[in-house]
Each structure stands twice: as C-alpha cells, then as structure tokens.
Amino acid sequence: MKNYKQQGAILDFVTPAGGAVAGKPLIIEKAFLIPASTTEEGEANSGAVEGVYELPAAGAAAAQFATAYWDATAGAATGAATGNTKIGYFAAAKAANAAAVDVKLIPAA
Known part of the structure; x- marks a missing residue:
C-alpha cells in the first residue's frame, strides 16, 4: 500500500515529565504503553501499545477476557472501571489479590 507506514504495535514517543522506566x-494522552527503555524527560523512546504483557495487578478476581483497566494510583491492572483507564482485556483469569496478571493491550481510540 502506497501510504503504509508501520504495523503500529510499537510506537516512538518523546518521554514526558517524570521520565519513563523500561517495562x-x-x-x-490516551495511549497506554509499555516503554522499551528507561529515559529522561524529552528523550526519544518507543513503547508497545499492543500485545500481551504481564502487569502488576490489584483488586478482585476477574474472568478471562473481561475488560482490564489501569489504576494509576495503585500502578496495577484491575477489573474496576471507576476512575481507571481501559487498557484491554485479561488474557488469563485474574485471581483476587493476584500480584500480576496477563493483559492483552488494545490501543485506545
């Protein structure tokens, strides 16, 4: 295709205030991503916006394929929608109070 640029699973970005830590x-803005590198504010980086990643988890149990949200305060994936950012769905069932869970990231639109 004449105007094709890239697959889009990994995108380049300029590191925002506070920096970025690999993983x-x-x-x-609306993008939830997993940075590839640790960088300081203003530096170039790239990050995954799609794929399945093991993320820190918090909260109640959730079924496989239930919607996953990011609780920025806890720094963890959760099934609770209120006040959190939708990031995808659980690739595996999440046990209550699990320390980590696999999440299929789906880019926000």
Whole structure:
C-alpha cells in the first residue's frame, strides 16, 4: 500500500515529565504503553501499545477476557472501571489479590 507506514504495535514517543522506566506502564494522552527503555524527560523512546504483557495487578478476581483497566494510583491492572483507564482485556483469569496478571493491550481510540 502506497501510504503504509508501520504495523503500529510499537510506537516512538518523546518521554514526558517524570521520565519513563523500561517495562513500567505509562499513559501519554490516551495511549497506554509499555516503554522499551528507561529515559529522561524529552528523550526519544518507543513503547508497545499492543500485545500481551504481564502487569502488576490489584483488586478482585476477574474472568478471562473481561475488560482490564489501569489504576494509576495503585500502578496495577484491575477489573474496576471507576476512575481507571481501559487498557484491554485479561488474557488469563485474574485471581483476587493476584500480584500480576496477563493483559492483552488494545490501543485506545
């Protein structure tokens, strides 16, 4: 295709205030991403916006394929929608108070 640029699962970005830590989820505008590198504010980086990632988890149990949200305060994936950012769905069932869970990231529109 003449105007095709890239697949889009990993996107480049300029690191926002506070910096970025490799593997630690980050929200920039509407994008929830997993940074590839640790960088300081203003530096170039890239991050995954799609794929299945193991993320820190918090809260009640959730079924496989239930909607997953990011609780920025807890720094964890949760099934609770209120006050949190939708990031995808649980690739595996989440046990109550699990320390980590697999989440299929779906880019926000």
